[in-house]
Amino acid sequence: MEYIVETENLTKRFGKELAVSALEMRIPKGEIYGFLGPNGAGKTTTIRMLLGLMRPTSGSIRIFDKDLTRNRINILKRVGSLVENPSYYPHLTAYENLEALRKILGVSKARIMGVLKIVRLQEVANKKVKGFSLGMKQRLGIAASLLNNPDLLILDEPTNGLDPSGIIEIRQLIQRLPQDYGMTVIISSHLLSEIDQMATTVGIVSKGRMIFQDSIDEMRKFAKQKVLLKVSDSKAAWRALLAKGLRADLDNGNLSLLNRTDEKVAEAVKYLVQEGFSIYRVEEEKKSLEDVFLQMTKEEHVG
Numbered sequence: 001m002e003y004i005v006e007t008e009n010l011t012k013r014f015g016k017e018l019a020v021s022a023l024e025m026r027i028p029k030g031e032i033y034g035f036l037g038p039n040g041a042g043k044t045t046t047i048r049m050l051l052g053l054m055r056p057t058s059g060s061i062r063i064f065d066k067d068l069t070r071n072r073i074n075i076l077k078r079v080g081s082l083v084e085n086p087s088y089y090p091h092l093t094a095y096e097n098l099e100a101l102r103k104i105l106g107v108s109k110a111r112i113m114g115v116l117k118i119v120r121l122q123e124v125a126n127k128k129v130k131g132f133s134l135g136m137k138q139r140l141g142i143a144a145s146l147l148n149n150p151d152l153l154i155l156d157e158p159t160n161g162l163d164p165s166g167i168i169e170i171r172q173l174i175q176r177l178p179q180d181y182g183m184t185v186i187i188s189s190h191l192l193s194e195i196d197q198m199a200t201t202v203g204i205v206s207k208g209r210m211i212f213q214d215s216i217d218e219m220r221k222f223a224k225q226k227v228l229l230k231v232s233d234s235k236a237a238w239r240a241l242l243a244k245g246l247r248a249d250l251d252n253g254n255l256s257l258l259n260r261t262d263e264k265v266a267e268a269v270k271y272l273v274q275e276g277f278s279i280y281r282v283e284e285e286k287k288s289l290e291d292v293f294l295q296m297t298k299e300e301h302v303g
């Protein structure tokens with residue numbers, strides 16, 4: 001497999017504290033790599049090392065199959081990044097802000113409208129940034145990170161502080177990048193729900209260590225959610241569902257459906273009602289990243 005990013009034993013210490021510990025990151029080409037972990041897990045430290053902003057205590061980083069320390073400038077020319085909240089000139093327009101960066105990067109003027117289109121800000125290109133919502137500012141930050149037409153895009157918590165519609169906009173924008181532009185994307189987050197529908201590969205860090213690295217489908221097996229049913233007689237209802245061939249679980253008196261498709265849930269509910277059960281609640285079990293961690297640390301899985 002062709003890896004765009006490959007780290008060996010990547011380690012960073014701050015005094016006695018081990019912020020990143022023997023990380024073996026493997027990011028295949030064209031993937032959206034969700035880099036997940038709770039606050040303080042070491043995501044930002046790892047990203048800073050990938051961007052050559054911080055030296056590893058030990059270990060090595062290969063990007064585009066070249067060693068980062070020896071080919072720093074050539075590698076970073078092909079990398080775009082958005083780390084921390086970007087700063088803008090609020091009294092300048094979106095276009096003018098990008099123009100200032102364009103000159104530094106030495107890319108063509110045409111690229112400015114190109115990246116504004118990608119992030120769907122072309123219509124407000126000539127509006128001052130001070131009137132922008134947080135979501136628009138984040139999109140402008142992504143536009144800036146795309147100016148040099150990178151092969152690898154690294155976004156550190158780009159959805160931080162955004163409302164749900166802002167998160168969806170960023171998601172839709174990022175999802176198109178590998179297909180439309182051949183990019184590989186790293187996106188870090190402390191929220192599984194944000195990464196869940198965007199990433200194709202996932203790396204999960206906890207206390208500086210990689211505790212899981214595999215495809216999103218493999219991760220979903222761990223994070224499998226259920227539909228919980230609150231019914232009048234859960235044990236009898238469970239038996240009835242099984243007898244009907246519907247997959248269900250009874251755990252401490254709590255009944256849940258294992259097949260979450262709309263059709264199967266509707267079928268189960270309809271059947272139980274027909275059989276005379278009262279249904280008080282049908283709800284989706286929400287698993288937090290912490291729940292998934294707990295499960296994963298029990299069965300360590302680094303693919």
Ligand SMILES: Nc1ncnc2c1ncn2[C@@H]1O[C@H](COP(=O)(O)OP(=O)(O)OP(=O)(O)O)[C@@H](O)[C@H]1O
Nearest residue numbers: 014017019037038039040041042043044045046190
């Ligand atoms: N410059 C620094 N000096 C000392 N300790 C640091 C430094 N930067 C990070 N750390 C420590 O390293 C650990 C990992 O921090 P890091 O910021 O990489 O985590 P994170 O996963 O990105 O979390 P967050 O989402 O909160 O940014 C933390 O315990 C943090 O306190």
